[in-house]
Amino acid sequence: MSQVQTEAKPAVTRSQALGWLRKMMLIRRFEERAEMMYQKQKIGGFFHQYSGQEPVAVGSIGVLREDDFVITAYRDHGHALARGIEARAAMAELLGKVTGCSKGKGGSMHFFDAEKGFLGGHAIVGSHIPLAAGVAFAIKYRGEDRVCLCYFGEGALNQGSVHEAFNMVSLWKLPVIYILENNQYAMGTSLDRSSAIRDLIVRGATAYGIPGVSINGNDIELMAETTREAVHRARHGEGPSFIEAQTYRFKGHSISDPAKYRVQEELDEAHRNDPIVIYQDVLKERDWLDDATIERVAEEVKREIDECIEFAEQSPEPPLEALYEDVTLAPHLPQE
Amino acid sequence: MAVITFREALNQAMSEEMERDDRVFLMGEEVAEYEGAYKVSQGMLKRFGDRRVIDTPISEEGFAGIGIGAAMVGLRPIIEFMTFSFSLVAIDQVVNNAANIRYMSGGQFTIPIVFRGSSGMAGCLAATHSHRLEAWYAQVPGLTVVLPATPADAKGLLKSAIRSDDPVVFIEHENLYGEKGKVPDGEHLVPLGLAEVKRPGSDVSLITYSRSLKATLAAAEELAGEGIEAEVIDLRTIRPLDFEALLASVVKTHRAVIVEEDWPYCGVGAGIADRIYQVAFDELDAPIRRVAAKDAPIPYNRYLEASMLPSVDRIVAQVNDVLYKK
Numbered sequence: 245m246s247q248v249q250t251e252a253k254p255a256v257t258r259s260q261a262l263g264w265l266r267k268m269m270l271i272r273r274f275e276e277r278a279e280m281m282y283q284k285q286k287i288g289g290f291f292h293q294y295s296g297q298e299p300v301a302v303g304s305i306g307v308l309r310e311d312d313f314v315i316t317a318y319r320d321h322g323h324a325l326a327r328g329i330e331a332r333a334a335m336a337e338l339l340g341k342v343t344g345c346s347k348g349k350g351g352s353m354h355f356f357d358a359e360k361g362f363l364g365g366h367a368i369v370g371s372h373i374p375l376a377a378g379v380a381f382a383i384k385y386r387g388e389d390r391v392c393l394c395y396f397g398e399g400a401l402n403q404g405s406v407h408e409a410f411n412m413v414s415l416w417k418l419p420v421i422y423i424l425e426n427n428q429y430a431m432g433t434s435l436d437r438s439s440a441i442r443d444l445i446v447r448g449a450t451a452y453g454i455p456g457v458s459i460n461g462n463d464i465e466l467m468a469e470t471t472r473e474a475v476h477r478a479r480h481g482e483g484p485s486f487i488e489a490q491t492y493r494f495k496g497h498s499i500s501d502p503a504k505y506r507v508q509e510e511l512d513e514a515h516r517n518d519p520i521v522i523y524q525d526v527l528k529e530r531d532w533l534d535d536a537t538i539e540r541v542a543e544e545v546k547r548e549i550d551e552c553i554e555f556a557e558q559s560p561e562p563p564l565e566a567l568y569e570d571v572t573l574a575p576h577l578p579q580e
Numbered sequence: 581m582a583v584i585t586f587r588e589a590l591n592q593a594m595s596e597e598m599e600r601d602d603r604v605f606l607m608g609e610e611v612a613e614y615e616g617a618y619k620v621s622q623g624m625l626k627r628f629g630d631r632r633v634i635d636t637p638i639s640e641e642g643f644a645g646i647g648i649g650a651a652m653v654g655l656r657p658i659i660e661f662m663t664f665s666f667s668l669v670a671i672d673q674v675v676n677n678a679a680n681i682r683y684m685s686g687g688q689f690t691i692p693i694v695f696r697g698s699s700g701m702a703g704c705l706a707a708t709h710s711h712r713l714e715a716w717y718a719q720v721p722g723l724t725v726v727l728p729a730t731p732a733d734a735k736g737l738l739k740s741a742i743r744s745d746d747p748v749v750f751i752e753h754e755n756l757y758g759e760k761g762k763v764p765d766g767e768h769l770v771p772l773g774l775a776e777v778k779r780p781g782s783d784v785s786l787i788t789y790s791r792s793l794k795a796t797l798a799a800a801e802e803l804a805g806e807g808i809e810a811e812v813i814d815l816r817t818i819r820p821l822d823f824e825a826l827l828a829s830v831v832k833t834h835r836a837v838i839v840e841e842d843w844p845y846c847g848v849g850a851g852i853a854d855r856i857y858q859v860a861f862d863e864l865d866a867p868i869r870r871v872a873a874k875d876a877p878i879p880y881n882r883y884l885e886a887s888m889l890p891s892v893d894r895i896v897a898q899v900n901d902v903l904y905k906k
C-alpha cells in the first residue's frame with residue numbers, strides 16, 4: 245500500500261513541480277473522460293486504467309532528456325501522456341481514429357510515438373522487457389549517453405524472458421532502468437498468491453547483480469530522485485538499475501473488472517492517500533500552490549480534455565485500404 | 581565464379597554487409613568464440629571484434645527481443661538461432677513484436693532484422709531437433725520468409741535480407757551447409773520475393789524450396805530419361821510468394837506437383853495449391869499433387885526418418901499420377 249509522501253525534500257523547482265502536478269491531473273482527467281467514452285461504446289477492447297499510479301510515470305519520465313526512450317506495457321495512457329504524447333492523439337487512438345498516435349491500429353494497449361521516443365504500449369506480459377534491453381544495447385553500440393526507461397507490473401516478473409533480459413543487461417552493462425510498478429495485483433492475483441518470495445528486489449535485481457531499490461512510487465519527488473540517480477549511472481556506463489515503485493491502482497485490472505478480490509477498506513485507504521491530492525498538499529505547504537491555482541489548473545485540464553474529445557470524435561475513421569498499410573516498409577503483397 | 585560452400589556463402593554475405601554498414605551486427609549462441617555451432621560465422625569475431633559479433637547466454641526469447649528492440653531504434657541485427665527448432669521458445673518475440681510493431685505503431689517503427697539459422701530434418705536428431713517451421717512463420721503478415729537452396733542464392737538472398745527494412749526469417753537447411761556451388765564474384769544480390777526456374781520444362785511444374793530442390797532436380801533428371809520434361813521452380817522466398825512465376829509455369833504445363841520437407845497439413849504446399857486452384861483451376865489437366873513429410877513426429881531411426889522425406893521415387897510417382905501414367 246502506498247504511503248503518504250513525507251520526507252522528500254524538494255527535488256525540483258516550483259515550475260517543474262507545478263508542471264508535474266498538472267500532468268498527473270491531466271492523466272486522471274483523461275482516463276475519467278475516456279471511461280465515459282467507453283461506456284458510450286465509442287471505445288472498445290481492453291482498457292486498463294492508470295488511475296492512482298500517476299506519480300510513478302510522471303516523476304520518473306520527468307527527469308529524462310528529450311532524446312531518451314520510454315517503453316511500457318498495456319497500461320500505457322499515463323506513461324504516454326507523461327512523455328508528452330498529445331492528449332488529442334491519445335484520445336483519437338482510443339476511438340480508433342486515423343489521427344490517433346498509432347493511426348487507429350493499436351488502441352489503448354499500443355500507443356506509440358517515434359518522435360517522442362515512446363516505444364509502445366506492449367500487451368504480451370513481459371514481452372517488452374527484452375525490447376528495452378535491445379534499445380539499451382543500441383545506445384551502447386553507438387556510444388551514446390541516452391537511456392531507456394522500461395515499466396512493467398509485478399505480475400510480469402513471473403515471465404521467463406524478463407529474467408533472460410535482466411541477466412543480459414547486467415552482463416553487458418546496458419543503460420536501461422527497469423521500473424517495476426507494484427500495484428499489488430496482477431489481474432485478480434495478489435503478490436502473495438503468485439510470488440514465492442515477497443522481496444521483489446531479490447528476484448529482479450539481486451539475482452542478477454543489478455542495483456535495486458524499493459520505494460514509495462506514489463511519492464513523486466522520491467520517484468524522480470531515485471530515477472535521476474539510476475539515469476546518471478546509466479549515462480556514465482555503469483549499467484542497469486531496478487526500481488520497485490510501490491503504488492496502487494484505484495480501478496480494476498481493466499474497465500470490465502469490478503475488482504471483487506479486494507476489500508473496500510483497502511480501496512478507501514488508497515483513496516484517502518490519493519497521490520495527486522497529497523502532492524497538492526505538499527506544494528501548498530511549501531507555499532508553491534494555493535486552492536485558486538488548483539482550480540485554475542483543473543479548469544485548464546478540463547478544457548484540454550474537452551477539446552481532445554471533440555478532436556477525436558470529429559476525426560475520420562481510417563479508410564478501408566488502411567487495412568493493408570504499414571504491414572511492411574516494402575510493398576505488402578497480401579497472400580490471399 | 582568461385583566454387584564455395586553454402587556455409588561460406590552465408591559467411592561472405594554477413595561479412596560483406598557488416599563491412600559496408602556499421603549498423604549490422606551478429607548475435608546468438610556460440611556465434612563468436614565458438615565460431616558458430618555450424619561454423620557459419622567462422623573468422624567473424626576476429627574480423628569484426630566482440631562489439632559486432634556477440635555471444636549470448638542460452639536465452640532465445642531474450643536475445644530475439646534484444647534484436648528487435650535494437651532494430652526499433654535503428655540498428656540492423658542478424659539474430660542467429662542455433663536451429664529454428666529453438667526459435668519455438670522465442671516465437672512470441674518474432675510473431676508478436678517483430679511482425680506487428682510496424683503495423684501497431686501506424687508505420688512509425690520499422691524492424692530491419694534477420695532471424696537466421698539452421699533447420700530441417702538433418703538426420704537422427706529426432707522430434708525436437710528436426711522441425712521445419714516455415715509454414716508457421718509464412719502465415720504471419722509482416723514477416724518475409726526465405727529458404728535458399730544453393731550457395732549462390734544463400735549469399736545473394738542473405739545480403740538482400742540484411743538490407744531489407746522489414747523482418748526476415750531466413751531458414752537454412754542444416755544438410756546444405758557443406759554443399760558446394762558456383763557463386764558470382766563481386767557484389768551478388770538476389771532480390772527477395774522472386775522464384776527461379778532451376779530447370780525449364782513443359783510437361784509438369786515441380787514446385788519446391790530449400791533442401792527438397794535436390795530430390796526434385798534428381799527426379800526431373802530421371803523423368804527426362806522417360807521423355808518427361810519437368811519444370812523445376814525453386815520458390816526461394818515463400819512469403820511473399822512469387823505467384824506470377826508459378827502461374828506462368830502452370831499455365832504452360834497444366835500440371836503441378838509441390839514438393840516440401842514440411843508436414844502436409846496446413847503447410848506451405850497446401851497454401852500454394854489453394855492459390856493455384858483459386859486462379860487457374862481451368863488451366864489444370866489434373867489435380868495438384870503434393871509430396872510432403874509424412875504426418876508423424878520425426879523419428880530417431882534413420883530408416884524411418886528417410887521414409888518420411890520427399891524422395892525421387894515419391895516425386896516420380898506423383899508426376900506419373902498427374903500425367904495419368906500408372
Ligand SMILES: Cc1ncc(C[n+]2csc(CCOP(=O)(O)OP(=O)(O)O)c2C)c(N)n1
Nearest residue numbers: 319367368369397398399400427429430431
Ligand atoms: C503472456 C500473457 N499472459 C497473460 C496475459 C493476460 N494479462 C494481461 S495483464 C495481466 C496481469 C499483469 O499484471 P502486472 O504485470 O502486475 O501488471 P498490471 O496489470 O498490474 O499493471 C494478465 C495476466 C497477457 N496479456 N500476456
